[in-house]
Amino acid sequence: MIDERTARRLARRHAAERRFKLYGMASVAVALAFLVALLVTIVGKGYTAFAQTGIAVEVSFDAGPVKEGDFAGLVKSALAARFPEVTARNDKRELFGLISSGADRVLRDMVQDDPGLIGQRRVVTLLASDDVDMVFKGHVTAESGRLTARQAEWLASLRQTGAVSLGFNTTFFTAGDSREPELAGVGGAVVGSLFAMVVTLCLAFPLGVSTAVYLEEFAPKNRWTELIEVNINNLAAVPSIVFGLLGLALFLNFLNMPRSAPLVGGLVLTLMSLPVIIIASRAALKAVPPSIREAARGLGASRLQVVTHHVLPLAMPGILTGTIIATAHAIGETAPLLMIGMVAFIVDIPAGFLDPATVLPVQVYLWADSPERAFVERTSAAIMILLAFLAVMNLLAIVLRKKFERRW
Amino acid sequence: MNVASKPALDQATLDDRRLAKVSARDVDVFYGAKQALKSVSIDIRPNEVTALIGPSGCGKSTFLRCLNRMNDLIESCRVAGSIWLDGEDIYTSGLDPVQLRARVGMVFQKPNPFPKTIYDNVAYGPRIHGLARSRAELDEIVMTSLEKAGLIDEVKDRLQEQGTGLSGGQQQRLCIARAIAVSPEVILMDEPCSALDPIATAKVEELIDELRQRFTIVIVTHSMQQAARVSQRTGFFHLGELVECGETEQIFTNPRHKLTQGYITGRFG
Numbered sequence: 229m230i231d232e233r234t235a236r237r238l239a240r241r242h243a244a245e246r247r248f249k250l251y252g253m254a255s256v257a258v259a260l261a262f263l264v265a266l267l268v269t270i271v272g273k274g275y276t277a278f279a280q281t282g283i284a285v286e287v288s289f290d291a292g293p294v295k296e297g298d299f300a301g302l303v304k305s306a307l308a309a310r311f312p313e314v315t316a317r318n319d320k321r322e323l324f325g326l327i328s329s330g331a332d333r334v335l336r337d338m339v340q341d342d343p344g345l346i347g348q349r350r351v352v353t354l355l356a357s358d359d360v361d362m363v364f365k366g367h368v369t370a371e372s373g374r375l376t377a378r379q380a381e382w383l384a385s386l387r388q389t390g391a392v393s394l395g396f397n398t399t400f401f402t403a404g405d406s407r408e409p410e411l412a413g414v415g416g417a418v419v420g421s422l423f424a425m426v427v428t429l430c431l432a433f434p435l436g437v438s439t440a441v442y443l444e445e446f447a448p449k450n451r452w453t454e455l456i457e458v459n460i461n462n463l464a465a466v467p468s469i470v471f472g473l474l475g476l477a478l479f480l481n482f483l484n485m486p487r488s489a490p491l492v493g494g495l496v497l498t499l500m501s502l503p504v505i506i507i508a509s510r511a512a513l514k515a516v517p518p519s520i521r522e523a524a525r526g527l528g529a530s531r532l533q534v535v536t537h538h539v540l541p542l543a544m545p546g547i548l549t550g551t552i553i554a555t556a557h558a559i560g561e562t563a564p565l566l567m568i569g570m571v572a573f574i575v576d577i578p579a580g581f582l583d584p585a586t587v588l589p590v591q592v593y594l595w596a597d598s599p600e601r602a603f604v605e606r607t608s609a610a611i612m613i614l615l616a617f618l619a620v621m622n623l624l625a626i627v628l629r630k631k632f633e634r635r636w
Numbered sequence: 637m638n639v640a641s642k643p644a645l646d647q648a649t650l651d652d653r654r655l656a657k658v659s660a661r662d663v664d665v666f667y668g669a670k671q672a673l674k675s676v677s678i679d680i681r682p683n684e685v686t687a688l689i690g691p692s693g694c695g696k697s698t699f700l701r702c703l704n705r706m707n708d709l710i711e712s713c714r715v716a717g718s719i720w721l722d723g724e725d726i727y728t729s730g731l732d733p734v735q736l737r738a739r740v741g742m743v744f745q746k747p748n749p750f751p752k753t754i755y756d757n758v759a760y761g762p763r764i765h766g767l768a769r770s771r772a773e774l775d776e777i778v779m780t781s782l783e784k785a786g787l788i789d790e791v792k793d794r795l796q797e798q799g800t801g802l803s804g805g806q807q808q809r810l811c812i813a814r815a816i817a818v819s820p821e822v823i824l825m826d827e828p829c830s831a832l833d834p835i836a837t838a839k840v841e842e843l844i845d846e847l848r849q850r851f852t853i854v855i856v857t858h859s860m861q862q863a864a865r866v867s868q869r870t871g872f873f874h875l876g877e878l879v880e881c882g883e884t885e886q887i888f889t890n891p892r893h894k895l896t897q898g899y900i901t902g903r904f905g
Contacts, residue, residue, distance in 0.1 A: 519744065520748060522748065523750065527741070528734050528735065529734070529760075537764075
């Protein structure tokens, strides 16, 4: 039988275990709560950016303005026709403020696709200006002062006829940056991020893995390699902005590479992610049991054969995971890219590694700085796309790990 | 103190070292400043099983790993003295340890098959040494190696399964098959049965006895019964020295040295 003292001690031990479990669950719950709060705020603020307000008006494609390329004139005359009572010059300007200054591009594209339109009349949904968009989505009230009293009146009359509607915001995915929120998109930033990521992966992966293999499998263990190891560990902890400054000094000032280019951005991110990849790869190589190395050496495999036939394939899941995590980290990096000029306002979508470009996190930074209410939802939407990017990368890491994983 | 007295050494070495398959003279091994082996001299005769016994840390595994230069991999390790294989010094600078290990195979304490298929495990050695000119030839080598290792009946229908999925005893025999697939002249075994159950051990011991016809075998073992069962000659190591070496029967029935007697009768070790 258990005596009383033992029973008491046993009870205390069980209680301690229960308490520990509870603490663990509580901390998980707190972490989850923060995550949910983050996602709810971002999604809640951002999801409306995927829809865009349009105003349907009847446009007559008169031959004169079309020949001159004056599609903005078509928009204006269409609006003037819809509200014939507006005649004064100032009032007209107020009226035209309902429609985005980029709305004429839709008409131009339509005529380019189908020249037969000239001389006809069509109902076209024109891009509304950001203020109308915000009011229609309910983010600001019509009385907030963003719209004038008359603009609000016109909008109300348009709404009554059902001319105002929400449509999918393709511009947001295809366009580059713009001063006008309704014309701004993440397309340029996504392409820039992809270019920078390709450069980073192509350089950091082979460099990092070969460094790790050399240090782990070939290099003699002496004071020099120890010094190198310490320095690599230190480099992994260096603030990223310092890498940006290094990139500025080395790539831009010394090597005269172009400013704002994804190539330079990728190089800087390579410098930044190399130490992380090296450390992760070394850990993965270390985790391969030495018995496998001995078995291969015992059969007469050379050092390189031991590494390429056995150690590297076995370490690959760990190496890939480390690389993808490092790259995902690099994608979310802003500070070093500010230093090499990727913070610029770039409207065009980059077509190559040397074109000026920006990247997603920098785009988020730029938009978060903009005063327009419409940029608030676009900032959140851009964050959502960035998060989706990272989620896909992490999923890829898991899939690759599962695919290459072997048991022994 | 030199515990190895003169008559014992005469037993350990031959008058003409060219008659030995492997011949070691005055081998000293240092790990950094620590001396692990002190002046070991032994001749290992062809087509015999030589067992090396002794208490833990006595240097028998260290000596075994000198015979195919596996100690080269340990950076702090330094080997002095001379070891000959068929009258050729294996520690000359001109000799490629990679080539040496094709002639002197090794089986380790813990079964360590590659995480590949059974076929690929056995085929790996022949592949890297270019022993087979065609797929059919490689198949032939794999099958005969598995047969020699007494594993063929158990695995012939599952050659494409993972080698790591076999039982411990089967894994160790797979490692033996892998070692003999490169047709070595000498096979070194470092406590090959210490991770196996008695039935698997019996199978491996049986196998060792058969392999003696074709190969010269050196086996390190902690089990004196095993040494008595499988070996023709036995060497007893103590504190880095080869105390006594002779015919197994003589070592176990009539040891010359009192340390040997103490060890085999279980007074220490």
